[in-house]
Amino acid sequence: MILIGQYDSPFCRRVGIALKLYDIAFEHRPWSTFGDADRLSEFNPLLRVPTLVLDDGTVLVDSYGILAHLDETAVRGQSLMPSSPADRTTLRRVIGLASGISDKAVALFYEQVLHDNPSQLFTDRCRSQISGALAALESQRAVRNSDYWFEDHITHADIALGTTIEHLSACHPALFDAVTYPALHAHAERLKALAVFKEIYQPFIPPTQE
Numbered sequence: 001m002i003l004i005g006q007y008d009s010p011f012c013r014r015v016g017i018a019l020k021l022y023d024i025a026f027e028h029r030p031w032s033t034f035g036d037a038d039r040l041s042e043f044n045p046l047l048r049v050p051t052l053v054l055d056d057g058t059v060l061v062d063s064y065g066i067l068a069h070l071d072e073t074a075v076r077g078q079s080l081m082p083s084s085p086a087d088r089t090t091l092r093r094v095i096g097l098a099s100g101i102s103d104k105a106v107a108l109f110y111e112q113v114l115h116d117n118p119s120q121l122f123t124d125r126c127r128s129q130i131s132g133a134l135a136a137l138e139s140q141r142a143v144r145n146s147d148y149w150f151e152d153h154i155t156h157a158d159i160a161l162g163t164t165i166e167h168l169s170a171c172h173p174a175l176f177d178a179v180t181y182p183a184l185h186a187h188a189e190r191l192k193a194l195a196v197f198k199e200i201y202q203p204f205i206p207p208t209q210e
């Protein structure tokens, strides 16, 4: 299996962490979506990461589908899904908000670095979408006392939150702080300290078209 994409992408990092926790062997190709567009295009016409090449050559794109595939096929490691249907619904809500924040963080970054005159309307909208989703997640996390979102068991909800917050803090430091979001900050710090989060990590590198 080959995972294409750099770990400064929260979406790629989520997949890399899940592969590790499921103990699935993979080769990592840390290609940039801009700098390595030519070789990436051989696998993914969308020029996006994560891109996962399965052992039979099938190429999966988009973290949602890739992670669903891993959940269905993993034979080792603890499941990254909670067992109760109610918790699964909660998990999907958390992941929807967390990955939505990352979508907006990436869009905001591209707007700022790739446009000569970034749109004020668009950048303000991204910032307010991000802070709205963070506030929703903060209030949901604040009423839970466990180390992970679901008791003592790491799930996709934790991985999505941890990778989203680390990415957001690196690329838009003004949009996240421990005072405004204490419960999310504490949660992200706990995840950051895990060996798998340290291993599947790359400092943020702004995109370049060269």
Ligand SMILES: N[C@@H](CCC(=O)N[C@@H](CS)C(=O)NCC(=O)O)C(=O)O
Pocket: 008, 009, 010, 011, 033, 046, 047, 048, 049, 050, 061, 062, 063, 064, 103, 106
């Ligand atoms: N919905 C996608 C989002 C992935 C995404 O936004 N990846 C970024 C890197 S963080 C990317 O490929 N950007 C290049 C582009 O969209 O042109 C997923 O969950 O995999």
